[in-house]
Amino acid sequence: MTNEELAKHIRVNPSILSADFGYIADEVKRLEDAGADEIHIDIMDGHFVPNLTMGPKMCAAINSATDLFLDVHIMAYNPFDYIERFVQSGADRITFHLEATEDVEDTLNFIRKCNIEAGLAICPETSETLVTKYLDKCDLLLLMTVHPGFGGQEFIPDVLEKVSMMRSICDKINLRKGGKTGEGLPPFDIQVDGGINKETAKRCFDAGANVFVAGSSIFAAPTLKEGIDNLKEASRG
Ligand code: DX5
Numbered sequence: 001m002t003n004e005e006l007a008k009h010i011r012v013n014p015s016i017l018s019a020d021f022g023y024i025a026d027e028v029k030r031l032e033d034a035g036a037d038e039i040h041i042d043i044m045d046g047h048f049v050p051n052l053t054m055g056p057k058m059c060a061a062i063n064s065a066t067d068l069f070l071d072v073h074i075m076a077y078n079p080f081d082y083i084e085r086f087v088q089s090g091a092d093r094i095t096f097h098l099e100a101t102e103d104v105e106d107t108l109n110f111i112r113k114c115n116i117e118a119g120l121a122i123c124p125e126t127s128e129t130l131v132t133k134y135l136d137k138c139d140l141l142l143l144m145t146v147h148p149g150f151g152g153q154e155f156i157p158d159v160l161e162k163v164s165m166m167r168s169i170c171d172k173i174n175l176r177k178g179g180k181t182g183e184g185l186p187p188f189d190i191q192v193d194g195g196i197n198k199e200t201a202k203r204c205f206d207a208g209a210n211v212f213v214a215g216s217s218i219f220a221a222p223t224l225k226e227g228i229d230n231l232k233e234a235s236r237g
């Protein structure tokens with residue numbers, strides 16, 4: 001996969017965790033107007049990660065406020081148990097953690113059976129070799145670039161090596177979007193999440209990532225559009 005080809009498939013998914021929860025519908029609309037590709041929704045259970053955020057009801061409220069694709073990132077043990085509720089609440093993709101379940105394959109299969117995309121995530125310290133056998137069974141691989149749990153943390157550069165390793169595996173077996181093989185299809189989606197800003201997005205893109213999640217850098221930018229555009233330009237010198 002050349003960088004030129006990958007650049008055509010960059011997506012920027014603002015994390016709603018950094019928004020003002022008192023005005024969630026307005027915040028989602030503002031992100032949509034600013035050019036967000038998808039809305040990233042962080043679900044935390046207070047066990048798998050030491051923080052609590054939101055549940056299906058908030059996901060449904062976000063869904064009513066936008067037609068954008070909803071990218072639900074579940075940081076909870078036993079993600080299987082929550083799939084149906086998030087599907088009913090408008091999730092278009094559910095990404096869960098490999099570390100949070102013993103039934104990775106069943107969980108991926110069930111998400112896809114619900115006619116939405118399935119994503120698989122790993123924490124920075126988890127070996128990427130554990131996910132290779134699932135690559136053709138998922139629609140996206142999320143390589144966490146911080147320890148999950150909170151927005152506003154610093155990017156962990158060691159993960160860059162994992163990103164490039166996973167992109168080269170995809171290239172070697174010609175794995176493309178949706179875990180399909182074949183020339184001419186869009187790239188397999190490799191997402192990074194945590195500490196992503198203009199500079200780290202570029203480093204992640206150069207390593208092979210094409211889907212960028214960001215909360216702090218987008219909401220701290222002078223305008224949301226500027227924050228999003230900074231990341232969309234990750235492929236530029
Ligand atoms: C962290 C979450 C992230 C978080 C990113 O556990 O998964 O999606 O909101 O926030 P920033 O961009 O502030 O690191």
Ligand code: ZN
Nearest residue numbers: 042073193213
């Ligand atoms: Zn996230």
